[in-house]
Structures are given as structure tokens and as C-alpha cells.
Amino acid sequence: MSERDSGGSGRAKAAPRSQAAFGAFVRKPVERAKTTGHALEAAASDAAMRVETVESWPDDAVEVGAVVDAYGLKGWVKVAAHADAGRGGDALLSAKRWWLMKGHERSSAPALQAKIHSDSIVAHLGGTADRDAALALRGTRVFICRSDFPALExxxxxxVDLLGLDVVNVAGVALGKVADMIDNGAHSVLRIEYPATGKDGKPVTGERLIPFVGVYVKTVDQAAKQIVVDWEADY
Structure with a gap:
């Protein structure tokens, strides 16, 4: 049993397994047809950063990191991913377009190149031609469409797909909903919230922590929005 998320973008595994090495894919040159003026204009538009609005923002955008600095002199940015490249941060390497938010300003840009560098990810985005443009992006939150995440086992x-799912035990007792995921280093942990009553008789939010490992988590049914666990309500 394992799982990924992206700020929610990571993946936890019952046992570690090797990661695919990052590499460049080289395509053979092909003969290109002549490009019309309209096609050139469209291509230039696709390669540039563009302003976005709340209405144009994708419904499945998931926050996966933030721009922390410029990288080099040619417009590359350095990104601190919320999860490492094997736990959802790899979406930054594969997504063709990044969605950016700084304060209330929204924009998007094509990811022309992206690669792992030390403990971060560096990328060259369309519209950032020099270091000054890259520096202007510091503090920008980076989102990727959930549909652009790499396929899973x-x-x-x-x-992000586990948040909000109902959790019940094998006896059918409702334990609450997944409010968050925690990485304790060895494995991931489900943080479950449920309605409870405080000592003063007023309603409060209770919390359960269940390790996301096969001995406790029996099934994850995303279609039914439910996780079944071997866990007693009074644990």
C-alpha cells in the first residue's frame, strides 16, 4: 500500500523503491513545413507567460511548490517543491504548463525545461529571458494541473486524492474524514478529523492519526470516496 501527494503532492510507500533517473529525451530532426504568420504568432503566444484570472484558473490546479530564487543568468528559476521528486514533485518535471500565483496576481507559463538540481528543482519558463525576470518571480506559488501528474502504480x-475521503473501520464504524497527510519519515500518516464533544459539552473537532501502511489500511476506494481501516474507534 503506498500513496503520493503534491502540498498535498506527495507519495508514501510501504517500502522504498528505486526512482527513475532524470534524463533528457532527444528527438531526431524532422523536416518542418513552412510556418505562416498566424502560426508563428500562435506559437509565440504559447511560449510566453500569460495573465490568468479566477475564471481561467484550472479547476484541478494543485499547489506543488514555490519559486525561491533565480538560477543562473538566463531566466531559470529555483523551486522548492512541497514534496520531493518521487513524492509528487516530479509533476514539476513533466507538466508542460505551470500555473503561478503571487499575492492576488495569477499567471501561467510553459515549462520549457525542468530538472532536479541538488535538493530543489530548476526550470526555465516561457517569458523569463533573464535573471531579473526570474528574480521577479521569487515568492510565487507554483501549481500544476492534477491531470498533468505522472501516472501511478x-x-x-x-x-491530494486522499484528502476528504471518509474513513471507516472493518466493522463499519465511521471514524471521520482525512483532513491531512503527515510524513513521519518512515511512512505516511492519515490525519483524520471527526465531530466530538468537549468536556464543557460543546462540539469540538476530534483527531485520529492512523499510519498509512497495509497492516492498518485495508482498502482505498476513490470512486466510493472511502478508506477502510483496521482501527478501533477508541484507539
């Missing part, structure tokens, strides 16, 4: 789940 059958027993893997992105954290």
Missing part, C-alpha cells in the same frame, strides 16, 4: 495514491 495500482497501489499508489497521491495525497
Amino acid at each position: 495500482a497501489d499508489e495514491f497521491y495525497w
Whole structure:
């Protein structure tokens, strides 16, 4: 049993497995047809950064990191991913377009190149031609469409897909909903919230922590929006 998320963008695994090495894909040159003026204009538009609005923002945008600095002199940016490249941060390497938010300003840009560098990810975005343009992006939150996340193994789940799922035990007792995921280093943990009553008789929000490992988590049914666990309500 394992799972991924992206701020929610990571993946937890019952046992570690090797990561695919990052590499460049080289395409053979092909003969290109002559490009018309309209096509050139469209291509230039696709390669540039563009202003976005709340209405044009994708419904499945997931925050995966933030721009922390410029990288080099040619417009590259350095990104601190909310999850490492094997836990959802790899979406930054594969997504063709990044969605950016700084304060209330929204924009998007094509990811022309992206690669792992030390403990971060560096990328060259369309519209950032020099270091000054890259520096202007510091503090920008980076989002990727959930549909652009890499495909998973059958027993893997992105954290973002687990949030909000109902949790019941094998006896059918409702334990609450997944409010968050925690990484304790060895494995991921489900943080579950449920309605409870405080000592003063007033309603409060209770919390349960259940390790996301096969001995406790029996099934994850995303279609039914439910996780079944071997866990007693009074644990």
C-alpha cells in the first residue's frame, strides 16, 4: 500500500523503491513545413507567460511548490517543491504548463525545461529571458494541473486524492474524514478529523492519526470516496 501527494503532492510507500533517473529525451530532426504568420504568432503566444484570472484558473490546479530564487543568468528559476521528486514533485518535471500565483496576481507559463538540481528543482519558463525576470518571480506559488501528474502504480495514491475521503473501520464504524497527510519519515500518516464533544459539552473537532501502511489500511476506494481501516474507534 503506498500513496503520493503534491502540498498535498506527495507519495508514501510501504517500502522504498528505486526512482527513475532524470534524463533528457532527444528527438531526431524532422523536416518542418513552412510556418505562416498566424502560426508563428500562435506559437509565440504559447511560449510566453500569460495573465490568468479566477475564471481561467484550472479547476484541478494543485499547489506543488514555490519559486525561491533565480538560477543562473538566463531566466531559470529555483523551486522548492512541497514534496520531493518521487513524492509528487516530479509533476514539476513533466507538466508542460505551470500555473503561478503571487499575492492576488495569477499567471501561467510553459515549462520549457525542468530538472532536479541538488535538493530543489530548476526550470526555465516561457517569458523569463533573464535573471531579473526570474528574480521577479521569487515568492510565487507554483501549481500544476492534477491531470498533468505522472501516472501511478495500482497501489499508489497521491495525497491530494486522499484528502476528504471518509474513513471507516472493518466493522463499519465511521471514524471521520482525512483532513491531512503527515510524513513521519518512515511512512505516511492519515490525519483524520471527526465531530466530538468537549468536556464543557460543546462540539469540538476530534483527531485520529492512523499510519498509512497495509497492516492498518485495508482498502482505498476513490470512486466510493472511502478508506477502510483496521482501527478501533477508541484507539
